[in-house]
Amino acid sequence: MYSSCQVANATPPSSKLQSPFQEQAKIYTGLGGADENGQCVCKVFLPDTSFPGDKVELLQKTSMELSQKVELGLSKLELHKSKLVIYAQKMAQLAMRVEIMQGQAAQHTELEFELLRIELQQMMTLITQLKQSVNSSSPIFDTLYVEIRNMTLVVNRLERYDKNNLLVMQHEFTKLQKKLEECQKWHEESSKPNIGFCNHAGISNISKPYIVQLNAHINEGYLHGGWGKDSKPKPGFEEMYWYSGYTTPYTYNLYLYSDYTNLLLRNQFKYFDNTLKGNGINNIMHGNYYYYNCYNTGNLCRMNATTFEVETRVFPDAAWNNRFSYSSATYQDFDFAADENGLWVIYATEASKGNMVLSKMNVDGFSAQQTWVTNVFRRSVSNAFMVCGVLYATRQMNLYTEEVFYKFDTKTGKESYISIPFNKQYEVFVYLDYNPADQRLYMYSKGYYIYYNVKFEMI
Template identity: 70%
Template sequence: MVPALLLFALLRSTLTWASVDVDNKGQCLCNVLLPATTFPTHTMDRLDQTSVQISHTLELETSKVQGYESKLIIYTERLENLKLRVEEMEKDPNKMTELELENLKIEIKQVEALIAELRGSVQTSSPTFHILQAEIHNVTTSLTQLESYDKNKVLELRRKYAELQQDIVECEELQDESFTPEIGSCNHGGISNISMPYIVQLGAHVNEGYLYGGWGRDSKPKPGFEEMYWYSGYTSPYTYNLYLYSDYTNLLLRQQFKYFVNDYKGYGNNNIMHGNYYYYNCYNTGNLCRINATTFAVETRVLPDAAWNNKFSYSSATYQDFDFAADENGLWVIYATEASKGNMVLSKINVDAFSVEQTWVTNIFRRRVSNAFMVCGVLYATRQINLNIEEIFYKYDTKTGKESYISIPFNKQYEGFVYLDYNPADQRLYMYSKGYYIYYNVKFQKLQQQVEVSMYS
């Protein structure tokens, strides 16, 4: 298994080429070629120095201009005085003595010299301002190029990082007996293991304070929307918005093609997109809600006997009364009732009629569980082992009614998480934790390798 820290280090590097091989001991090895040039920090340094120089030059030129302004005031006053004296002399030349006339000539020459000096200073400063304008233009151009470089480089890095992750997954598949069945197939013996966490980025709000919410793909997308992603995030357990992205790239760029605020608010986090509908727990009720993502029409249905108002919520999140889940067999809702004494109850939903089709009652207390999800008609429940490890510890098969304890640990990047759902469209687990998008690849046992420990054996 390749250490997560190595992958995170690779993500931060500007990779040009990377591959995964197996050494003579059968271990996966990452081969990485770093480019000759990484992010142009030298350009950033030059821009920083240029900025300081421009600032210093502007300060000097500003002080000069202030000095010119003071001199102009003095020169204007002296010229005005000379003008008055010349006018007096013109009125009565006989009153002007030869000495006074000589002094006047000297003063006029002095003012001419001062004006010539001032003109020279202004002419010297004028090119300086032109140079400053050119420098500012160059800085702006460089910043624009850097901005474009950064955006393109980030997308390139994410693509290469995803390719490297896929290579590692394929390498790990060669080392164990687990496998990945065809999308939509249940020809396997259940979950074998969960991959390392793939941390995508912060949600659309770019704020770790948005602790509540979820994200993922439509588990049964309409034609033309197979690549669509959704996100819904909040600072409290109350749900009220939905962001839709046409594909993974636009999710990363946070460029939604549709966004709406829901007038019919909801509770909880394990909401889901299924068949172009967004399913959630209606606010302050024991009812199911769904929104048509095209028309924004809202429908509600009573979930019979369901406990609500945070009575039997998951241990990892408050007000998680209903947990919507999708798998290869359709749509489900996981909850608890008074009659079940808080044990987990599972209902299959008929999406056409938007009604409960069939219900199963388990023997696992819901508050013991961190979260749960469905795969091929089997309910899987998780619990916290420590700050960094979560464990799939329980499963219930709706086809046989058999339940058992299992142990499939997987890593967490953060201690707390509020959303965990399997998506049959890509066989991934989607997690929402501390405002971050996280996902896992799911591996399955071959049928002959299926091993279980009965809860009652």
């Protein structure tokens, strides 16, 4: 037992300290002594007793940020890897399509090439974006970019090849089309006589119906009317068209159009609305005169389209007031017709017992020049027209087929039954007239303008 305090160096019982900071700590003993109670007291001094917690916190934060960046980088790599797989599949599909198109370039359209070029451009843009996002000059991206660019060049070359083929084909088609047009023109010229001449043996057939459009009133309720061209136009009015129509079988108006385009546009340059008054609608424009049946009489009327003057001629023997009208329309007591030989009127009389009577008109004197009586009952006829001095009559075969069944030649006085069927767009028509100026038949049916091309039998 010691009675006094000793000063000595002290060391911990273990040579291994608990922390790196304790390794640098040394225990020093200094002056010692006994306290008031006789106990031995020693003073120990450490160089630094504070623990660096702030440094540990910073280290942990830095470690966590690095860990997050690593995880984000790994996720990006996984995403880029999946994108590369998708792009590789797309590249394979595009390569296959280009290969197919290389073998069949001429069979593809310009649109197909354009769509393929767009897809390649999209691929190139995606590869560029992927490369920028990775911020790398990896040879993989460089290779993909080069392959897409080369594929685009191939597509452009194929398209030029395709366009060249299309141009060649188009050129050949144009040449063929021109030859066909020349052949058709030759055929039409060889099968169609000169306008105004009658160097043929009569009508051989009638074309299909050509529907122009609904009437100027734009109303199917205007069932009664007629249209066409002036059959003997004045100089400067060769392309003029006319139209007259109403809801009942009476004449109340007349519209004139400078040409076919204005007819379609319904842009008349002159019109007479509710200034005319006549029966029936089988009227005609001939030599700048509009010919029609005077209202509620058996007389003929004509109006000068320039001066608006109206002349009247009496036909004392003609039956009127719907006595012997056509089977297709009512109040068609007089049917005006024109051909290469001039102006005609088709009607019936009590003396002819309702059979058709034909009169050649003297235009200058507005009177009947010569008359022929036929053996065809007028009510059995749906309509009639004149071509080169020959009267042709039609009748209904079925709902949509009409037939030219009869003709009467005024030069020989001979009549005969024939059969030239032609189609109708609608069941009933009220107007049918031949125009020698263009060798067409003009029909008015259910409010529509319709025409036919007439073909002739060559001598």
